[in-house]
Amino acid sequence: ESGSSDTDVVVIGAGPGGYVAAIRAAQHGRDVTLVEKNAYGGTCLNVGCIPSKALITATDIAYDAGQAEEMGVYAEAAVDLKEMVEWKDGIVDRLTNGVEKLSSARGVTLVEGTASFVNERTLEIETGGERDRLSFDHAIIATGSRPIELPGMAFDGETVLSSTHALALERVPQRLVVVGAGYIGMELSTVFAKLGTDVTVVEMLGGVLPGYDDEISNTIRSRAEKLGITFRFGEGASDATQTPNGVRVTTENEGEESFEYDADHVVVAVGREPVTDTLALEKIGIEPDDRGFIRTDEQGRTECDHAFAIGDVTGEPMLAHAASKAGHVVADVVAGETTTLDEFVVPAAVFTDPEIGSVGMTADEATERGYEPVVGRMPLNASGRALTLDEPDGFVRIVADGDTETILGAQIVGPEASELIAELALAIDLEATLADLATTVHTHPTLSEAVMEAAANARGEAIHTL
Numbered sequence: 399e400s401g402s403s404d405t406d407v408v409v410i411g412a413g414p415g416g417y418v419a420a421i422r423a424a425q426h427g428r429d430v431t432l433v434e435k436n437a438y439g440g441t442c443l444n445v446g447c448i449p450s451k452a453l454i455t456a457t458d459i460a461y462d463a464g465q466a467e468e469m470g471v472y473a474e475a476a477v478d479l480k481e482m483v484e485w486k487d488g489i490v491d492r493l494t495n496g497v498e499k500l501s502s503a504r505g506v507t508l509v510e511g512t513a514s515f516v517n518e519r520t521l522e523i524e525t526g527g528e529r530d531r532l533s534f535d536h537a538i539i540a541t542g543s544r545p546i547e548l549p550g551m552a553f554d555g556e557t558v559l560s561s562t563h564a565l566a567l568e569r570v571p572q573r574l575v576v577v578g579a580g581y582i583g584m585e586l587s588t589v590f591a592k593l594g595t596d597v598t599v600v601e602m603l604g605g606v607l608p609g610y611d612d613e614i615s616n617t618i619r620s621r622a623e624k625l626g627i628t629f630r631f632g633e634g635a636s637d638a639t640q641t642p643n644g645v646r647v648t649t650e651n652e653g654e655e656s657f658e659y660d661a662d663h664v665v666v667a668v669g670r671e672p673v674t675d676t677l678a679l680e681k682i683g684i685e686p687d688d689r690g691f692i693r694t695d696e697q698g699r700t701e702c703d704h705a706f707a708i709g710d711v712t713g714e715p716m717l718a719h720a721a722s723k724a725g726h727v728v729a730d731v732v733a734g735e736t737t738t739l740d741e742f743v744v745p746a747a748v749f750t751d752p753e754i755g756s757v758g759m760t761a762d763e764a765t766e767r768g769y770e771p772v773v774g775r776m777p778l779n780a781s782g783r784a785l786t787l788d789e790p791d792g793f794v795r796i797v798a799d800g801d802t803e804t805i806l807g808a809q810i811v812g813p814e815a816s817e818l819i820a821e822l823a824l825a826i827d828l829e830a831t832l833a834d835l836a837t838t839v840h841t842h843p844t845l846s847e848a849v850m851e852a853a854a855n856a857r858g859e860a861i862h863t864l
C-alpha cells in the first residue's frame with residue numbers, strides 16, 4: 399500500500415508498545431520501520447520491569463536465607479551488589495538482543511536515531527548529527543515516559559537518583575531516602591531494605607500505594623515495616639543538598655513543619671511523565687493534554703487521522719502489557735481491522751513483598767456502576783500451600799455480579815499474586831461465573847486453590863474458610 403512513501407508504517411520507540419506494534423504490523427504484511435533513539439526494549443526491558451524483577455528475585459534469595467531458622471535452616475547470605483547488577487544486566491542484554499533479532503527476522507527495518515515530525519507524512523531522523531528524512535503512510539508513536547524530577551532535587555545520578563540509577567547501584571547504601579510510596583518506590587524500598595539498607599520512605603499522602611484500598615495497602619505497609627522500612631506520611635520532599643557523606647533531604651508537612659533526613663542517596667520515585675518534547679507534534683496537528691500525554695480514541699488514533707499513539711505516552715495505565723496490547727490493536731487497526739482497545743481487561747501487578755495482583759472492578763467500583771456485587775474471600779493463612787511457603791500474609795478477593803454471578807474483578811495479595819491474577823483475567827474475558835471457578839478442580843497444594851475457595855466463599859460454599 400505504501401505507494402510513493404519510504405515506508406508504510408513507521409513506529410517511533412522500541413519499547414514493549416513499539417516493538418510489538420512493529421512486529422504485528424509486519425505480520426500483516428506491511429512495510430515497517432522502527433525508530434529507536436536509545437535501546438531496544440525501551441524502559442521496561444532496560445530500566446523498568448525486567449531489571450527491577452531481577453533484583454527483587456536476587457534480594458529475596460539473600461534475605462529469605464537468613465529468615466529460615468524456624469524451618470531449621472541457619473544461613474546468612476553474603477551479597478556482592480556489583481555481581482548482582484551484572485547478572486541483571488546479562489538478562490537485560492539477552493532480552494533486548496531478542497527484541498532486535500525478532501523484529502529483524504519479521505522484516506522490520508530498524509533505524510537508530512531520534513525521530514521528529516516535519517509534516518503530516520514526513521519524519522526527520524537524527525543520528526549522531528546526521529539528519530535523514532523518511533516519508534510514511536501511518537505513524538505509531540510509542541515514545542514512552544521518563545521519571546519526573548522534583549524542583550530542588552534534579553537527578554545527578556550520585557546523590558539524587560531516579561529509579562534508573564537506583565537499579566544500577568554497585569554498593570549497598572547504608573541509608574536511603576525514597577520519595578514516593580507508589581509501586582516503583584515500594585519495590586525499590588523493599589529491595590534495599592532486604593539488602594540491609596536503612597530505608598525511609600517519604601510520601602505526601604496518608605499511606606502506601608495510592609489507588610489501592612486500605613486492606614491491600616495496609617498488608618503491604620505492615621510487611622514493609624517488618625522489613626525495617628520507616629514511613630513518613632503527609633510529608634513532601636522540597637530540597638536535597640549534598641553533605642560530605644551523601645545528601646540531606648528536607649521535607650515539609652501540611653502544618654509547614656520541616657524535617658531533615660540524612661542518607662547516602664535519595665531516590666525520587668514520584669511518577670512518570672510522557673516523552674514528547676523532541677517529536678514536534680504540532681507539525682502533525684497533535685496537541686497533548688495539559689500533562690503532556692497524547693490523547694487517542696478507542697482505536698488509538700490521534701487528532702491526525704493516520705497517526706496513532708500507544709503505551710505510556712498516552713497515560714494510565716502505564717504498564718508494559720497495556721502498551722503491548724495497544725501496539726497489537728493499533729497494528730490491527732492500521733491493517734483494516736475493527737478492534738478497539740476497550741475490549742480488553744488489563745490486569746496489574748505490584749512486585750512488593752507480598753505481591754499484589756488486580757484485575758477488573760473492586761466491590762466499590764462495581765457498586766458505583768450499578769451492580770449489587772457479592773464478594774468472596776479466602777485468607778492465605780488458611781491455605782496449605784501459603785503455609786508451606788512460609789507466606790501466610792494476604793488474601794484472594796473475588797467480586798461478582800450478585801444477580802448473574804459473573805466475575806467482575808479480583809484483588810489478590812500474596813506470593814505469586816502476579817501469576818494468580820491471570821486466571822481471573824481469563825475468567826473475566828470468558829465472562830465466567832463464580833460457579834465456573836468454584837467447580838474447576840485446582841491442583842493441591844497450590845495457591846490457586848485459594849482462587850477456587852474465594853469463588854466458593856462468595857456462594858457460601860467454601861470448605862476451607864467460613
Ligand code: FAD
Binds near residue numbers: 414415447582
Ligand atoms: P517505553 O518502554 O518507555 O519505550 C519508549 C521508547 O521510545 C524508548 O526506548 C525511547 O528511547 C524511545 N524514544 C522516545 N522518544 C523517541 C524519539 N523521538 N525517537 C526515537 N525513539 C524515541 N510495567 C509493568 O507492566 N510491570 C512491571 O513490573 C513494571 N515495572 C517497572 C519498574 C520500573 C522501575 C519502571 C520505571 C517501570 C516499570 N513498568 C512496569 C512500566 C513499564 O516499563 C512501562 O509501562 C513500559 O515500558 C511502557 O512501554 P512503552 O512502549 O509505552 O514505552
